[in-house]
Amino acid sequence: MALLTRELRASYAFVERNFNLSKRYWGWEVAFLVYSVAGALAVTLIGLDQANARLLLTLMVGATFWNYLSVVFSIIAEQISWERWEGTLEYTMMAPVRRLSQLFGSTVFAILWGLLHTTVVLIVLILFFGIDLSNADFLSAGVLMLIGSLSIIGIGMIAATLPLIWVERGDQMVFVLQSLLLLISGVYYSVTILPEWMQVISAFSPATYILDGVRLALIDGVPITDLLGGHVLPLVVMAAVFIPLGAWVFGRAEAYAKRTGKLKRVG
Amino acid sequence: MITTLERPASLAMPAEAGQSAAVPALLIEHLTKTFEVGNRRKRKTVTAVNDVSLRMERGEIYGVLGANGSGKSTLVRLVSTLLSVEQGRVEVFGNDIVRDEMAVKRLINRVSVDAAFFKKLSPAENLMYAARLYGVDARHARAEMVRILNRLGIATSRINRPLEQMSRGMQQKVSIARAFLTSPVLLLLDEPTTGLDPRSKLEVQEFVEEIRREHDATIVLTTHDMDEAERLCDRIGLLNDGRLVAEGTVAELKATVDNARAGGATMHDVFMTHTGRSLDDDIEEPRNEDE
Numbered sequence: 001m002a003l004l005t006r007e008l009r010a011s012y013a014f015v016e017r018n019f020n021l022s023k024r025y026w027g028w029e030v031a032f033l034v035y036s037v038a039g040a041l042a043v044t045l046i047g048l049d050q051a052n053a054r055l056l057l058t059l060m061v062g063a064t065f066w067n068y069l070s071v072v073f074s075i076i077a078e079q080i081s082w083e084r085w086e087g088t089l090e091y092t093m094m095a096p097v098r099r100l101s102q103l104f105g106s107t108v109f110a111i112l113w114g115l116l117h118t119t120v121v122l123i124v125l126i127l128f129f130g131i132d133l134s135n136a137d138f139l140s141a142g143v144l145m146l147i148g149s150l151s152i153i154g155i156g157m158i159a160a161t162l163p164l165i166w167v168e169r170g171d172q173m174v175f176v177l178q179s180l181l182l183l184i185s186g187v188y189y190s191v192t193i194l195p196e197w198m199q200v201i202s203a204f205s206p207a208t209y210i211l212d213g214v215r216l217a218l219i220d221g222v223p224i225t226d227l228l229g230g231h232v233l234p235l236v237v238m239a240a241v242f243i244p245l246g247a248w249v250f251g252r253a254e255a256y257a258k259r260t261g262k263l264k265r266v267g
Numbered sequence: 268m269i270t271t272l273e274r275p276a277s278l279a280m281p282a283e284a285g286q287s288a289a290v291p292a293l294l295i296e297h298l299t300k301t302f303e304v305g306n307r308r309k310r311k312t313v314t315a316v317n318d319v320s321l322r323m324e325r326g327e328i329y330g331v332l333g334a335n336g337s338g339k340s341t342l343v344r345l346v347s348t349l350l351s352v353e354q355g356r357v358e359v360f361g362n363d364i365v366r367d368e369m370a371v372k373r374l375i376n377r378v379s380v381d382a383a384f385f386k387k388l389s390p391a392e393n394l395m396y397a398a399r400l401y402g403v404d405a406r407h408a409r410a411e412m413v414r415i416l417n418r419l420g421i422a423t424s425r426i427n428r429p430l431e432q433m434s435r436g437m438q439q440k441v442s443i444a445r446a447f448l449t450s451p452v453l454l455l456l457d458e459p460t461t462g463l464d465p466r467s468k469l470e471v472q473e474f475v476e477e478i479r480r481e482h483d484a485t486i487v488l489t490t491h492d493m494d495e496a497e498r499l500c501d502r503i504g505l506l507n508d509g510r511l512v513a514e515g516t517v518a519e520l521k522a523t524v525d526n527a528r529a530g531g532a533t534m535h536d537v538f539m540t541h542t543g544r545s546l547d548d549d550i551e552e553p554r555n556e557d558e
Contacts, residue, residue: 006402009399009402010399010400010402012399013396013399013400016395016396016399017385017388017392017396020385020388020392020396021385021387021388024387024388024429025387086383086384086385086386087381087383087384088383088384088385090344090347090349090377090379090383091377091379091383091397092400093349094347094348094349094372094375094377095372095397095400095401096369096372096373096400096401096402097400098369255351258348258349258350258351259350259351259353260302260303261302261341261344261350263349263350264344264349
């Protein structure tokens with residue numbers, strides 16, 4: 001019990017620290033939020049331009065929920081490079097905290113911050129376009145988002161190791177990985193229009209199932225019971241694979257960084 | 268009025284926790300650390316720490332004196348668990364740093380040459396982060412941090428302002444306060460006064476003396492300031508090219524030179540005699556290239 005309390009307290013350290021940092025960098029947070037809202041509006045306006053209500057909703061869901069997934073992914077994947085840039089990486093890594101507690105704290109913050117960010121974007125879009133979501137099944141969408149977040153967190157943990165291994169190029173690799181997820185996951189279009197080989201890859205992206213499932217829930221009001229086999233199950237399997245895999249890869253990367261001296265501040 | 272610092276009662280010293288007083292605070296045996304440097308075509312192995320052995324007793328201040336690039340910081344990073352030990356053995360109060368890594372982490376803290384903080388955050392926010400990481404009760408930490416920072420000359424009114432608005436000397440004091448807040452039984456001070464103005468340097472040195480006087484703390488101090496080493500350290504080890512080339516009290520070290528010169532030797536003479544170079548000489552530090 002004492003161990004659990006200690007680890008939860010340590011996890012909370014990361015939540016509190018990240019909220020404090022967001023507060024201190026409030027100017028940047030506002031700028032990112034404005035950029036996200038403008039980007040989502042710009043993409044969704046294509047639907048209005050085409051006078052196609054379904055396209056408008058499809059784009060709106062894509063823009064909004066990709067925003068959520070990318071915020072969660074970025075916060076987790078960039079935690080190492082962020083600390084290296086601040087110069088605190090060594091201090092955090094030498095603290096008596098289990099990596100799982102550290103990752104749990106970062107994840108809790110990422111989900112809370114992602115939800116806050118996305119709620120603002122969603123509210124602006126609904127008000128701007130006067131969208132009627134009375135037919136939507138919000139419970140379905142919520143369950144998909146929750147389960148889907150877990151697998152995104154697993155991938156984020158794997159991505160976070162890239163800056164540990166490659167000090168200079170790791171950030172660039174994370175950026176490329178995020179871009180590829182955007183491309184293959186059907187954020188603004190159905191994955192069925194992709195070349196066959198890309199469709200095979202898209203089947204391994206949790207974002208594919210999250211976005212498709214959320215669209216069905218919000219636009220067509222499909223209940224979660226009808227999404228179990230095609231959407232929930234793949235997401236559960238991916239979470240069960242990616243989270244332990246992410247923790248294992250992170251541990252291996254940390255051992256490599258300690259062997260080669262790459263926890264040291266650079267630049 | 269000078270206030271003194273008290274070790275939080277909740278954090279017992281290892282001996283108080285039932286360990287034998289005979290257990291060395293720090294035991295290093297045949298420690299060697301190598302790095303592969305250069306790109307794939309021109310890769311070579313650099314030995315940063317070479318077969319170093321030393322033993323520190325509880326309550327001692329042990330100085331590691333060496334030129335830039337001599338392996339001082341690598342040695343501290345190894346003890347801090349920031350580098351993996353591949354050859355040799357390190358124990359902190361009887362805990363092996365490989366086998367009992369988490370236990371060792373709870374016993375140590377480190378102050379590095381660059382005050383490693385979230386500079387946009389305030390001292391209070393940075394110290395609370397550290398307190399939570401080390402399992403210090405939040406209410407206790409809030410009271411303690413004010414007291415420690417005040418003692419170090421940082422007014423309560425500055426505790427909630429961003430650290431980036433503070434001078435380098437002030438930041439280093441906050442760094443020492445952060446380390447002290449977590450009540451380490453082995454404090455690793457890695458060039459804590461390098462780059463500080465003379466007044467800040469003196470204040471930090473006085474604080475280290477106070478910690479020793481009041482708290483039975485065990486401290487490893489790396490420095491390339493001979494006066495500082497002479498003033499603060501019970502024993503000094505001279506590190507050159509990763510090797511511990513001489514070790515002893517200031518008097519013992521000077522005596523080794525006095526014997527040869529029959530005169531009043533300085534620590535500079537001692538260093539020159541044992542390393543063949545001046546402390547001002549920089550040695551190129553091994554750089555890990557991953558690109």
